[in-house]
Amino acid sequence: MGGQWVSNSQFSIMKLLKELNLDVFPQxxxxxxxxxxxxxxxxxxxCGHLPPLNLLHLIDLHLMIRKIEKMVAMVSAENPLACRFAGEWDEQTLQTFVEKTCWxxxxxxxxxAVTRVMFGAEPSQISLFYFLYYCSLGGGxxxxxxxxxxxxxxxxLKDTAxxxxxxxxxxxxxxNVSCDDPVVSICQKENEFVLVKTKKGKIYHARHVICAIPLNLVNHIDFVPPLPHDRLELSSRAPMGNIIKFVATYEHAFWRxxxxxxxxxxxVKKxxxxxxxxxxxxxxxxxxxxxxxxIGGEHAVYWTTKSKLERESIVIQSLVAILGKEAESLLLQYADKDWCKEPYQSGGPVCMMQPGCLKYFHQAxxxxxxxxxxxxxxxxxxxTGFMDGAVESGIRAASEVANRLQLPQNVSADESVSKIFDDKGLPWKKSNRGLFGVIWLPALLVLGAYFVYKNQRVEQG
Amino acid sequence: MGGQWVSNSQFSIMKLLKELNLDVFPQxxxxxxxxxxxxxxxxxxxCGHLPPLNLLHLIDLHLMIRKIEKMVAMVSAENPLACRFAGEWDEQTLQTFVEKTCWxxxxxxxxxAVTRVMFGAEPSQISLFYFLYYCSLGGGxxxxxxxxxxxxxxxxLKDTAxxxxxxxxxxxxxxNVSCDDPVVSICQKENEFVLVKTKKGKIYHARHVICAIPLNLVNHIDFVPPLPHDRLELSSRAPMGNIIKFVATYEHAFWRxxxxxxxxxxxVKKxxxxxxxxxxxxxxxxxxxxxxxxIGGEHAVYWTTKSKLERESIVIQSLVAILGKEAESLLLQYADKDWCKEPYQSGGPVCMMQPGCLKYFHQAxxxxxxxxxxxxxxxxxxxTGFMDGAVESGIRAASEVANRLQLPQNVSADESVSKIFDDKGLPWKKSNRGLFGVIWLPALLVLGAYFVYKNQRVEQG
Structure with missing residues (x-):
C-alpha cells in the first residue's frame, strides 16, 4: 500500500536495490x-500515448504539455530561484496556469487527474512554481x-517496499533501530551532544541528528533552541496531500x-x-x-469521511464501468489504505508547497x-517525492555529517551507498563511540529515510 | 505592540470595554x-481618501475596489460555501485576481500594502476566496x-490591549489562570473528564475544553483520539503571516x-x-x-533575519523620507516587536487560508x-482576525458549553458578556465542581481568547 514503482532513471534507489539483491520486474x-x-x-x-479525444482536444493537450516542459527546463533543480520567472510562477496556483493555457x-x-495521484491534491492546492520544480527534479x-x-x-519491486x-x-x-516511539523534542547546546527525547521518555545522545520526517511534521517536534523562522515557514506552508490507495485482487486477470x-x-470532476x-x-x-x-485530492477529502465498505462499493462500481462486469464478479478481495488517517503522516504521498513558499523559504x-x-x-x-529522492537525500545528509566529523570520505552524494553497508562492517565502527554516539548515524539515516516510507508514507512510485 | 484599534462597528469588543470601564479615544x-x-x-x-495618482490610476483603483466589494457581498459570513463562485475563487491567489483586474x-x-498589514502576507500567499470571506466578516x-x-x-484603546x-x-x-505552561496533549474518553496535560507536567480535568489558540498551532497539541482529518487540514493549510510592528517615540509630534x-x-516592492x-x-x-x-509580508521575511539595530536604521531612514528629517533628529526611542520570533504564535497578525482550504475544510x-x-x-x-472576533468567538464557544451542560441560558452569542462577569459572581459558581472543573470554563474562555492577544499576537486593529 506504499511505494511500488522504480525506474532505471532513478539511480540512487536502483543502486541500492542491486546491492541489497532485491529485484524488480517491468510494469x-x-x-x-x-x-x-x-x-x-x-x-x-x-492504445499508446494518444488518448481518443478529438483533434482540437489533442492539439490543446499537446500544446499544454510542450509549454510545461519548456517551463520545467527553465527551473534548475540546484537553484530554482535563479529562474527569472520564479516570482511570477510562485504567485499563482497550477490551476490558474492550466485554466489560462487550456481551451x-x-x-x-x-x-x-495527474496531480491527484502525484501530490494527492487539486491543481488549485499547489504553487505553479513548486509543480515545475518538482517536475524538474524528476527529469520532466x-x-x-x-x-x-x-x-x-x-x-x-518484486517484494514490497x-x-x-x-x-x-x-x-x-x-x-539499533527504535520504532513506534516518536521524537518529541530535540535540544542542542554548543559543544555538547544533542539530546533527543521520545514520547515514551527515552533520551538519546548524539553528535549529529538526521531528521528524515516529512516537512509538515517538523513543527510537531519541540526544538530547543527553536528552529529558524524560514525552516518553520516551510513546515507550515507545505501540507501533505490527501490520498487513498486501493488494491483489488481477482481470480484471474480478466482485463488481460x-x-x-x-x-x-x-x-471526472464529481x-x-x-x-x-x-x-x-x-x-x-x-x-x-x-x-x-x-483516490486523491478532493476525491480523497470526500471518501476519507466514508467507511471502507462504502469506498469498496464505489471503487468496484467504477472498475465495472471501466474494465467490465468481471471487476465485480471475479473480485476476491478489496483492500485500501487511507493515508489521511495516518497520524505520523497526515496524508500522502508528499508535502507540496503553497504559493509564496518556495520563493521565500527554499534556502532553508x-x-x-x-x-x-x-x-x-x-x-x-x-x-523529490519518490523513494529515489529519499535515498538520495539520505546519502547527502550522511555525507554532510561525515564531513563535519571528518570521517573517511567514502560516503558522498555521488558515491554508491554500498560503502555504507560494506560487508567488512561499517567503516567507522572502529571508533566505538557508544550505542547512541555518532558511529552508526550515517548508516542509520538511510534506514531513517526508508522508515518514512515503511511506516508513514505512500509514494507515487 | 499588539492590538490597539477598535471600532463602533465591533459590537462584542465595544460592549466588553464598556462593561470593564475601559475607555477609547479617536485615532x-x-x-x-x-x-x-x-x-x-x-x-x-x-488629503482625504483620494491618493494623488493620475486619473487613469484612480479609475483603475476605483474599479478594483468596486469589484471586490461586489464579490465580498456575494460571500456570506455564515455560509460562505453557498456562494456559487466559491470553487472558482478558492482556486486562485489574490495576486492572480489583482493582476487580472488592475491595469x-x-x-x-x-x-x-494592504495585505502586508492585514495578513502579514503577500497577495500571492492568500486564497482569493478566503480574502473575500475575511472582508465579508468585517463588513466589507x-x-x-x-x-x-x-x-x-x-x-x-486608552490603555494597552x-x-x-x-x-x-x-x-x-x-x-484560576495558568500562564507560561503550554498545553501538550488533550485526551478524551466517553463519559469521562477531559485530561489536559501541560509541558510542565500539570494535568487538568475538565468536562469541556475551549481551545482558543491560532489555527496553525492546533497540530502542536497531541490529541487522543486524534483530531478529525478536516480539522487537521485547517491547521496545516492556514499558516500565520509575517509581521513586525514598530513604534517610534518623539520629543514632539512634528508631523502634526x-x-x-x-x-x-x-x-514599494523592494x-x-x-x-x-x-x-x-x-x-x-x-x-x-x-x-x-x-513591516509585513515579504518585507518581514527579509527583516526578521536582521538585527533590531539594522531594522531601526532602515525604518528611521524611511520615516525621514516620508515625514521629514525630524523623524531622525527628534527621535527619543525606537522599539519593535518581531512576531515571527514568537514560538507560540510563529508570526502575525492572523492565520490565512491557502487556496483550496476554505472550500474543502470550512465545515470543521x-x-x-x-x-x-x-x-x-x-x-x-x-x-475574524480582530480583537472583536476573539471576543465574539469566546461568547459563542461559552454558549456551546453552557448549552451542553444545560446551564441557565444567560450566556449566548447574542447576549452581553456582562452576564458572564456579573457582579453577583459567576452564575454557575454554586455548583462547585472543583478548581479545574467546568464551572469557570465559560468565563475563562473569554480570558483565553484575550490571552492569545496579550501573549501571542498582534492585531491589525
Missing amino acids: YQSGYNRIVVHSLTDVRRF FSSNVEMMA FEILTKNGKDSAQEYR SNIVDVLQEKIGSD AHGDSGESVML STTGPLSVTFDATTFNGDPAIVGF LRRPFYSVHWAGTETAQKW | YQSGYNRIVVHSLTDVRRF FSSNVEMMA FEILTKNGKDSAQEYR SNIVDVLQEKIGSD AHGDSGESVML STTGPLSVTFDATTFNGDPAIVGF LRRPFYSVHWAGTETAQKW
Missing part, C-alpha cells in the same frame, strides 16, 4: 488503456506521467484476456460518482492478478540547523 | 496623508481599510506641526529599500508623541470535537 503495460471522459458512461479505449475543460481535468513532466522506458512507473527497510534493518542490527492493460485515467484518478495492473510477480488505483530546505541535518524525499535534489 | 487623522509610489524618492502628500502595477502594489473591504466612522481603525486581559484576570481571580496626520502607505507598509499617528492619550508602523472550523470547543479570532463569525 505490465501491454494492450489497451482506458480513459473516462466527464462521467462513467463515457469510457474510451485506446478544453477535459484537459483541465486531465491535469487534475512526461517522465513523471508517461509509461515505458525511464518513466516513473517503469519497474515494480517495506522489504527494503527490513533488509536494511537487518544489516544495521534491529537493536480482453486485451486491456488495466491502466486507466479518469477525467467525487461522489467517479472517485478514482488512475488505475494500473498490479498483478504480483508470482502471478496473483490485481488492479491498483488511487537543506540548510543544517546546528547539529540537525535534513533528509527525507522533500529535501532531495533528484526525484 | 488621530487630521491633516495630510502621504503615499510613497515605487521608491522613497517619490513621496506624495494628499497599473502601482495598484497591484496598493493591494500588497473599505471598512477594513479606510479611516473614519465605523472603520477598523476608528478608535484606540493587555490591560483588558489584566482586568478580566482580576475578575476571574489570578489563581507640519499639518500631517502621520498616516502613510508605501507602494524589501531592502522600503520595508514599511503603513504608518499611523500613535500619540498616546496622555500626549506622548509617536508613530506606529508595520467551529465544529466541536467531542468535548473540545473552538474559539479564537480565526473561528469568529464577525470581524
Whole structure:
C-alpha cells in the first residue's frame, strides 16, 4: 500500500536495490488503456500515448504539455530561484496556469487527474512554481506521467517496499533501530551532544541528528533552541496531500484476456460518482492478478469521511464501468489504505508547497540547523517525492555529517551507498563511540529515510 | 505592540470595554496623508481618501475596489460555501485576481500594502476566496481599510490591549489562570473528564475544553483520539503571516506641526529599500508623541533575519523620507516587536487560508470535537482576525458549553458578556465542581481568547 514503482532513471534507489539483491520486474503495460471522459458512461479505449479525444482536444493537450516542459527546463533543480520567472510562477496556483493555457475543460481535468495521484491534491492546492520544480527534479513532466522506458512507473519491486527497510534493518542490527516511539523534542547546546527525547521518555545522545520526517511534521517536534523562522515557514506552508490507495485482487486477470492493460485515467470532476484518478495492473510477480488505483485530492477529502465498505462499493462500481462486469464478479478481495488517517503522516504521498513558499523559504530546505541535518524525499535534489529522492537525500545528509566529523570520505552524494553497508562492517565502527554516539548515524539515516516510507508514507512510485 | 484599534462597528469588543470601564479615544487623522509610489524618492502628500495618482490610476483603483466589494457581498459570513463562485475563487491567489483586474502595477502594489498589514502576507500567499470571506466578516473591504466612522481603525484603546486581559484576570481571580505552561496533549474518553496535560507536567480535568489558540498551532497539541482529518487540514493549510510592528517615540509630534496626520502607505516592492507598509499617528492619550508602523509580508521575511539595530536604521531612514528629517533628529526611542520570533504564535497578525482550504475544510472550523470547543479570532463569525472576533468567538464557544451542560441560558452569542462577569459572581459558581472543573470554563474562555492577544499576537486593529 506504499511505494511500488522504480525506474532505471532513478539511480540512487536502483543502486541500492542491486546491492541489497532485491529485484524488480517491468510494469505490465501491454494492450489497451482506458480513459473516462466527464462521467462513467463515457469510457474510451485506446492504445499508446494518444488518448481518443478529438483533434482540437489533442492539439490543446499537446500544446499544454510542450509549454510545461519548456517551463520545467527553465527551473534548475540546484537553484530554482535563479529562474527569472520564479516570482511570477510562485504567485499563482497550477490551476490558474492550466485554466489560462487550456481551451478544453477535459484537459483541465486531465491535469487534475495527474496531480491527484502525484501530490494527492487539486491543481488549485499547489504553487505553479513548486509543480515545475518538482517536475524538474524528476527529469520532466512526461517522465513523471508517461509509461515505458525511464518513466516513473517503469519497474515494480518484486517484494514490497517495506522489504527494503527490513533488509536494511537487518544489516544495521534491529537493536539499533527504535520504532513506534516518536521524537518529541530535540535540544542542542554548543559543544555538547544533542539530546533527543521520545514520547515514551527515552533520551538519546548524539553528535549529529538526521531528521528524515516529512516537512509538515517538523513543527510537531519541540526544538530547543527553536528552529529558524524560514525552516518553520516551510513546515507550515507545505501540507501533505490527501490520498487513498486501493488494491483489488481477482481470480484471474480478466482485463488481460480482453486485451486491456488495466491502466486507466479518469477525467471526472464529481467525487461522489467517479472517485478514482488512475488505475494500473498490479498483478504480483508470482502471478496473483490485481488492479491498483488511487483516490486523491478532493476525491480523497470526500471518501476519507466514508467507511471502507462504502469506498469498496464505489471503487468496484467504477472498475465495472471501466474494465467490465468481471471487476465485480471475479473480485476476491478489496483492500485500501487511507493515508489521511495516518497520524505520523497526515496524508500522502508528499508535502507540496503553497504559493509564496518556495520563493521565500527554499534556502532553508537543506540548510543544517546546528547539529540537525535534513533528509527525507522533500529535501532531495533528484526525484523529490519518490523513494529515489529519499535515498538520495539520505546519502547527502550522511555525507554532510561525515564531513563535519571528518570521517573517511567514502560516503558522498555521488558515491554508491554500498560503502555504507560494506560487508567488512561499517567503516567507522572502529571508533566505538557508544550505542547512541555518532558511529552508526550515517548508516542509520538511510534506514531513517526508508522508515518514512515503511511506516508513514505512500509514494507515487 | 499588539492590538490597539477598535471600532463602533465591533459590537462584542465595544460592549466588553464598556462593561470593564475601559475607555477609547479617536485615532488621530487630521491633516495630510502621504503615499510613497515605487521608491522613497517619490513621496506624495494628499488629503482625504483620494491618493494623488493620475486619473487613469484612480479609475483603475476605483474599479478594483468596486469589484471586490461586489464579490465580498456575494460571500456570506455564515455560509460562505453557498456562494456559487466559491470553487472558482478558492482556486486562485489574490495576486492572480489583482493582476487580472488592475491595469497599473502601482495598484497591484496598493493591494500588497494592504495585505502586508492585514495578513502579514503577500497577495500571492492568500486564497482569493478566503480574502473575500475575511472582508465579508468585517463588513466589507473599505471598512477594513479606510479611516473614519465605523472603520477598523476608528478608535484606540486608552490603555494597552493587555490591560483588558489584566482586568478580566482580576475578575476571574489570578489563581484560576495558568500562564507560561503550554498545553501538550488533550485526551478524551466517553463519559469521562477531559485530561489536559501541560509541558510542565500539570494535568487538568475538565468536562469541556475551549481551545482558543491560532489555527496553525492546533497540530502542536497531541490529541487522543486524534483530531478529525478536516480539522487537521485547517491547521496545516492556514499558516500565520509575517509581521513586525514598530513604534517610534518623539520629543514632539512634528508631523502634526507640519499639518500631517502621520498616516502613510508605501507602494514599494523592494524589501531592502522600503520595508514599511503603513504608518499611523500613535500619540498616546496622555500626549506622548509617536508613530506606529508595520513591516509585513515579504518585507518581514527579509527583516526578521536582521538585527533590531539594522531594522531601526532602515525604518528611521524611511520615516525621514516620508515625514521629514525630524523623524531622525527628534527621535527619543525606537522599539519593535518581531512576531515571527514568537514560538507560540510563529508570526502575525492572523492565520490565512491557502487556496483550496476554505472550500474543502470550512465545515470543521467551529465544529466541536467531542468535548473540545473552538474559539479564537480565526473561528469568529464577525470581524475574524480582530480583537472583536476573539471576543465574539469566546461568547459563542461559552454558549456551546453552557448549552451542553444545560446551564441557565444567560450566556449566548447574542447576549452581553456582562452576564458572564456579573457582579453577583459567576452564575454557575454554586455548583462547585472543583478548581479545574467546568464551572469557570465559560468565563475563562473569554480570558483565553484575550490571552492569545496579550501573549501571542498582534492585531491589525
